[in-house]
Amino acid sequence: MEIETLEELTRLSPSNVKGDWIKYLDSLFTTLRKRFVFDNLCIYKVEKANGVVEAVYARAIGRGRSKEADAPWGDDIANQVIASGKLTFSAPHKGADSDRIAMPHLFGLPLVLPSGQGALVFVRFGGPDYTAEQLSWALLAASQVTRGFEHRSLQEALDQLELARRHTRLQDDFIATISHELHTPLGFIKGYTTSLLRPDTTWDAATQREFLTIIDEETDQLVMLIDRMLDSARLQSGNMIMDFQPVRLEALLRDVVIRIQGRHKGLEIGLDLEQAAPILADTVRLSQVFNNLFDNSIKYAPGAAIEICLTADEKRQIVTFTDHGPGIPAEHLPYLFDRFYRVPDGNNKRGTGLGLFICKQIIQAHTGHISVKTVPGKGTSFRIELPAQPAAISPER
Ligand code: ADP
Secondary structure (H helix, E strand, C coil): CCHHHHHHHHHCCCHHHHCCCCHHHHHHHHHHHHCCCCCEEEEEEECCCCEEEEEEEEECCCCCHHEEEEEEEHHHHHHHHHCCCCCCCEECCCCCCCCCCCCCCEEEEEEEEEEEEEEEEEEECCCCCCCCCHHHHHHHHHHHHHHHHHHHHHHHHHHHHHHHHHHHHHHHHHHHHHHHHHHHHHHHHHHHHHHHHHCCCCCCCCHHHHHHHHHHHHHHHHHHHHHHHHHHHHHHHHCCCCCCCCCCHHHHHHHHHHHHHHCCCCCCCEEEEEEECCECCCHHHHHHHHHHHHHHHHCCCCCCCEEEEEEECEEEEEEEEECCCCCCCCCHHHHHHCCCCCCCCCCCCCCCCCCCHHHHHHHHHCCEEEEEEECCCEEEEEEEEEEEECCCCCCEE
């Protein structure tokens, strides 16, 4: 029996519970309690930032369950254990009190954690005292706790590295993308301008107009690209000032739609807009968000109908922007609003991965929220929730 518990304890590993830290400790102490009965336990650790001893995990199993929350019963002994680095016991004076909860038998073990010192403290309300055998079990549990902390700290370091690696890769991709995105319109502009300027050729008016239209469109493309880069840099550094004014979302959306339909004849747009009270918002920036969603639908869901819906109550207004295009594979959704993130596709669509990042930042600057749902093969739906009054704005403004 003892051997079984021993095996069970030593086999426990945070990786068995997918790194779920609390689950790991819960199963560790449930197993330990088969050999060593205690009422409550608490793990303390010295906070690096301020040197204060804080409870980081507490479990109440037996008597005195209500003590779980902040485990003040263990604070003193935890401080003693951490100061001395030694096993420490504390028992109440015999017969001092008939209330068991007022008679904690405490047992503290030092922990050497990756972040510094800590303590594992057990309590038995009303005794009995701890035996030498139980002490061995508790020592084993303490080493397993340390192992768990080490695992967690390694996992955190790995997560940080993975994040940094992803960031570097996105930046590398971005440089490649941006060079391509700058070269393409510049190539067109240079090519058509050189053709128009050729001294040995004369172009008829229709051809000249065609070439100039291309130059004009490609210049717009360049301006948009540079604007996005500047916006992204400003948003990243918190330097984009929002100009909040009362805005009727319904009117703003109709306005954006009229302009889009002017540019994209035949684009099917369904509107279901509730008439709602004005909200405080930056008209220019919100139009930019909706324009961006239109640009994306036109680019990634060509020919698909778009539906826009606005609903409202007194606290918030919600715009859903849905297209019936190809959708987005689920694995990309967690990163879709990240700076520079692009879904790799075989069609070489032009883009920078900045559009949705900028949308998210603008919506967040309104203390709103943007999210996406998509069904591959069926379409994509963006949901924008805006508060009637952004929290950041003081009432006197
Ligand atoms: P960009 O369009 O410059 O690549 P965005 O940040 O605007 O950058 O979009 C990120 C990615 O999200 C795009 O690369 C595209 O693959 C995907 N995406 C955005 N909107 C849609 C949509 N409506 N349908 C399908 N894919 C979309």
